[in-house]
Amino acid sequence: MKEYRTINKIAGPLLFVEKTEPIGFAELVNIVLFDGTIKRGQVLDTSDEIVVVQVFETTAGIGRDSGVRFTGETIKMPVGREMLGRILSGGGKPIDGGPDIVPEKRLDITGAAINPYARGPPNEFIQTGISTIDGTNTLVRGQKLPIFSGAGLPHNTIALQIARQSKALGAKEEFAVVFAAMGITKEEANYFMQDFERTGALERAVVFLNLADDPAVERIITPRLALTTAEYLAFDLGMHVLVILTDMTNYCEALRQIGAAREEVPGRRGYPGYMYTDLASIYERAGIIKGKKGSITQFPILTMPGDDITHPIPDLTGYITEGQIVVSRDLHRKGIYPPINVLPSLSRLMNLGIGKGHTREDHKKVSDQLYAAYAEGNDLRGLVAIVGKDALSERDRMFLEFADLFETRFVRQGINEDRSIVETLDLGWELLSKLPVEQLVRIDRELINKYHPKFKNVVKKE
Amino acid sequence: MEVKDKKSKESKHGILKRIAGPVVTAVNLDAHMYDVVKVGKEELMGEVIKIAGENVIIQVYEDTSGIKPGEPVINTGLSLAVELGPGLLTSIYDGIQRPLPILVDKMGDFIQRGVSAPGLSHEKKWRFKPLVKTGDNVKGGMIIGEVQETNIVHKIMLPPDAKPGVVKTIKSGDFTVEETICVLDDNREYQMLQRWPVRVPRPVKEKVNPRIPLITGQRILDGLFPIAKGGTAAIPGPFGSGKTVTQQQLAKWSDAEIVVYIGCGERGNEMTEVLTEFPRLEDPKTGKPLMERTVLIANTSNMPVAAREASVYTGITIAEYFRDMGYDVSLMADSTSRWAEAMREISSRLEEMPGEEGYPAYLAARLSEFYERAGLVKTLNGGEGSVSVIGAVSPPGGDFSEPVTQNTLRIVKVFWALDAKLSQRRHFPSINWLNSYSLYLDSLHDWYDKEVSPEWNKLRSWAMEVLQKEAELQEIIQLVGSDALPEAEQVTIEVARMIREVFLQQNAYDPVDTFCDMTKQYDMMKAIRMFSDLAYSAQVAGVSPNQINSVKSKNELPQIKFIKDYKPDLTKIEKNMDEEFNSLRSAA
Ligand SMILES: Nc1ncnc2c1ncn2[C@@H]1O[C@H](COP(=O)(O)OP(=O)(O)OP(=O)(O)O)[C@@H](O)[C@H]1O
Ligand SMILES: Nc1ncnc2c1ncn2[C@@H]1O[C@H](COP(=O)(O)OP(=O)(O)O)[C@@H](O)[C@H]1O
Ligand SMILES: [Mg+2]
């Protein structure tokens, strides 16, 4: 392979290489330092005059005397079953002291788009044991459901509880967890690793770690390596794979950094105009394929800068993912765990995975009614702050009390409390029964007669 | 304009000079704007979008990884065009009309590149029934025969730009779309297949003013903010507010004869949902599977961005083609913001001078050209057809002041403003009744008068007034609490609540409530009005708001939504309501 020593400019993570033979777009590049160290990069722009290379590691040590080798192929990831139980760097190298991975296949890390016609409908209910998810924002297999959080909130604890407790009701099937850390602290990483070890989940996990002090640009490939691995486990080996990506905010910062180095016209708040497309190329790598056994369910975690849900990172994410679980600082301050605010939370695939044959026939309507009642009570809190409780009508007071009850009974639960879906729905009915039955306008009479604590026994006796 | 070779033979190969993502530069290429070219050794499909001196700039519809400078570029001399003819219905295409099922057959579950596939099957035979005979005078756009495609009759027309002539032979029987079915006396031959360049509107005789509503079965749309057949509507909203569900509801239940649904840069699973659901759902009018009147275009967010740019043109051209047959077509584009972003992405790679928020300066022009292709028209063959266009808009951060929303609002006649505050309460469809509007109300007035009831337009204005009044009262409540309101206004609050909870809220996932015809809409609104009249007169007679609110029969009203044959129940509720108020009044 020919080695060029024609770097003429280095700017941020970018190298500009001259006088090359024709080089392919998106090719993998090896940069050879004087001490023999090899760094990796990728071609971003190629012409007969100049080739622009984005380096995936720090450019420290790269100089005009460094050698540049174009490999003639796009970046590939060696994958194999024995990756389960291994810990790799954010660039895909083993860092657990174990042997190199003997690949069964080498796959392109960009991953082609799943043909929409080949997709199967995600409709299999996954029970996480958390009421605010199962009851009101139900997760289904093959969904991409991010956690929108803020600095210092317990999103990691929630993610781990989900990872521990998630199960599809019924069949026992082969599952795996792919965990990709991007720019999180060593301490946070340990928190995950210890839980994986304690519960034995590590055996079924592939871990990619790009920590806070690892090169930022490496974060561009970490999620792609993770998803390539996940696709192999899911669609080649038939496993149900849960992918946790944390923290996508750090990924986006790295994207912004590269955009700035390329002197691109920035979009909103300095993030590249193509960030939507770029994030879609990650988040859309989830789902089910008709005729294949496995699935990929994605749990990206991101911290909203300034707790602002309209910030481009959560905003563009929400436009791509199939809903979002929003962690709230207010609830956290009130000492409620998990502090999930259901109002801005959403599971778009919920309707496919609930109801008769999935969970229970009353699920949808109970959920709608809980939402409506909680929203109304929550609104009234603002009013009470101004006019006092006494100015409220009797009806309003009931909704106000309902909102408190909802938070302390339905939302709040233990870190290891694993509620079944029936427990969650029955709890919902119990809370709703505190409201006058004629206020339950979202639920039809038939279901009220069957499930409402005040009626169900009466009707049965008749 | 039939797509013809601009040159008799293919010009010599150009050479690739630069590759940077979906935009590449070629030299030595004899090209015109919007020529379709084949890029590189793998012959990836591309389109010329800029010519600057020696350099020809091309947007490529497939992934360009691995393509090198020095590889060849071939100009086909053709414009980007779609194939039109029998076989369109029930199809699902990518942005450049490649059938997705065929791509699965050819390259598996993931979309690889370098595979081409014609939009229509060139092998399948269709039974062609002629509608003209030898000696008839014919001209461009005229219907010369028909094919029973699904339950829809596919009219076979001469291409719009065909010169007049006299039929020499016209065949009857089973033909592929490429076989000649008609020969004119000057020996011009015609097939069922037409090609039309997507960026050029198909010609019509004239545009006429819309006057019939597109009935959607969605109460807030038909009842408060209707769109006309041939009209344009925008549906902006933050993520999760209901753009897609609303568009899918329209695709399912609107009384269009043909539906073109474009998933432009959105989710893969949403297209899967349409694909699994539509074949199972029945058209309420014909009882036939909804899929039979539908054409889907799916260029999801992770598919090539240049093909996303093309997808809306592909869709609207197909819509116009069915319009030319005399059909009422409705087209949904979810989301036009992703299309605008594709333009922005291509434009920034061209290093064009950016306009507002990085969008190209021609954004407004492109949007209005697109919506201008909607309309109720007299077709070239003397019939009448329409294309209604409903575009979703996805404003960053839900902020409607951004360029795509603002430029769209300047063009469209109907604005359905989605509101996150409503969707968070699970008030669906979360269309804000105070900000939304329809500029078709006046032109549709007569239709509602005649087809629904002479009372309808009055009821509608009444409901809007109550909602308006409620908004004002809510501001007062925020200061003093609801108990401090005068009693009459407490009644208004209750009536408004009923309008919202009974009439406006409509659950797309309830098997009955998902679709509500105009008769039921009218009956429901009338019942609310009845409550209102009874309540005010009771209040005047001294009945307290608390007593009014505890009227039992009124609480039964929301249940009407979930009942298919609702009339007996409604009559009973109305009767009970009357009796309850009577006894309240006499007690007072
Ligand atoms: N769940 C609901 N049901 C009925 N009406 C609602 C609901 N939520 C909001 N509204 C109505 O919608 C209208 C708009 O409400 P909204 O709170 O968005 O007003 P706003 O002026 O935008 O508030 P802000 O200034 O806080 O943004 C109000 O008139 C309110 O009465
Ligand atoms: N008319 C409706 N009835 C019931 N639920 C709805 C309705 N419209 C929207 N929803 C709910 O809101 C969610 C988000 O809607 P969607 O159309 O996907 O939003 P958007 O396209 O604006 O991001 C849906 O998954 C569904 O749960
Ligand atoms: Mg949507």
Ligand SMILES: [Mg+2]
């Ligand atoms: Mg007609």
